[in-house]
Amino acid sequence: MQRPLIIALDVHQKEARERLLEPFKKDSIFVKVGMELYYQEGPRIIEQIKQDGHQIFLDLKLHDIPNTVGKAMTVLSRLEVDLVNVHAAGGQKMMESAREGLEKGTPAGGSRPKLLAVTQLTSTDQQMMTEELLIEKNLTHVVTQYASLAKRSGLDGVVSSALEVPIINEVCGPEFLTVTPGIRQTSDAVEDQKRVVTPKQARELGSWGIVVGRSITGASDPYKMYQQMKKDWEEGK
Numbered sequence: 001m002q003r004p005l006i007i008a009l010d011v012h013q014k015e016a017r018e019r020l021l022e023p024f025k026k027d028s029i030f031v032k033v034g035m036e037l038y039y040q041e042g043p044r045i046i047e048q049i050k051q052d053g054h055q056i057f058l059d060l061k062l063h064d065i066p067n068t069v070g071k072a073m074t075v076l077s078r079l080e081v082d083l084v085n086v087h088a089a090g091g092q093k094m095m096e097s098a099r100e101g102l103e104k105g106t107p108a109g110g111s112r113p114k115l116l117a118v119t120q121l122t123s124t125d126q127q128m129m130t131e132e133l134l135i136e137k138n139l140t141h142v143v144t145q146y147a148s149l150a151k152r153s154g155l156d157g158v159v160s161s162a163l164e165v166p167i168i169n170e171v172c173g174p175e176f177l178t179v180t181p182g183i184r185q186t187s188d189a190v191e192d193q194k195r196v197v198t199p200k201q202a203r204e205l206g207s208w209g210i211v212v213g214r215s216i217t218g219a220s221d222p223y224k225m226y227q228q229m230k231k232d233w234e235e236g237k
């Protein structure tokens with residue numbers, strides 16, 4: 001897998017989705033299917049996007065007891081997507097169970113989806129974590145600890161802000177994947193995101209992959225914006 005720019009396809013209306021994907025018919029891109037689209041369309045959307053030749057990050061952020069997450073992952077693994085995720089806050093046993101569930105469900109000869117752990121959402125900042133979640137440690141430290149735990153649990157990588165990538169790479173090694181949302185162009189509205197960087201900064205910080213949603217999907221010409229952000233991402237260093 002090359003270091004991808006993953007487009008977050010956060011739409012549920014068929015027309016909006018088709019309008020966004022239409023210009024990419026001739027390209028092979030990496031698409032993130034999140035809760036909004038998956039809850040609307042179900043597993044058939046995965047089949048459709050795969051038929052168009054795209055790679056898929058199925059972002060359902062599982063977070064439940066180990067048994068439930070493991071069995072859910074066995075079901076999801078049959079979709080043969082490229083990336084899936086859980087919340088690291090579910091703990092080591094839950095993450096191990098997720099991985100075992102994925103291995104169990106992956107068809108013979110197929111390849112197991114890479115499994116990522118969400119550390120602290122990029123919509124979280126230090127103040128919110130301290131005051132609402134009652135986690136009093138430093139945010140970067142918490143993210144790094146969650147990344148270490150995910151690695152010990154046999155996961156392939158984490159989702160974090162690019163801001164934490166240098167320390168994650170140091171602690172978990174360069175093979176451990178870092179997928180980083182919270183990506184904006186300098187002129188974009190940050191909206192609900194808190195830990196935000198540009199594609200170029202994400203590359204400089206060492207992210208393996210970036211996730212971009214509204215900066216592309218909300219642009220007047222999403223295809224052109226994708227090309228521009230991809231160029232910034234690929235030439236960032």
Ligand SMILES: O=C(O)c1cc(=O)[nH]c(=O)n1[C@@H]1O[C@H](COP(=O)(O)O)[C@@H](O)[C@H]1O
Nearest residue numbers: 008059120121122159181182211212213214
């Ligand atoms: O797991 C994710 O993909 C994710 C984790 C996280 O910490 N922050 C985060 O924004 N995301 C997802 O990344 C996408 C970011 O969208 P934009 O803010 O529109 O670029 C959304 O689909 C989020 O669900």
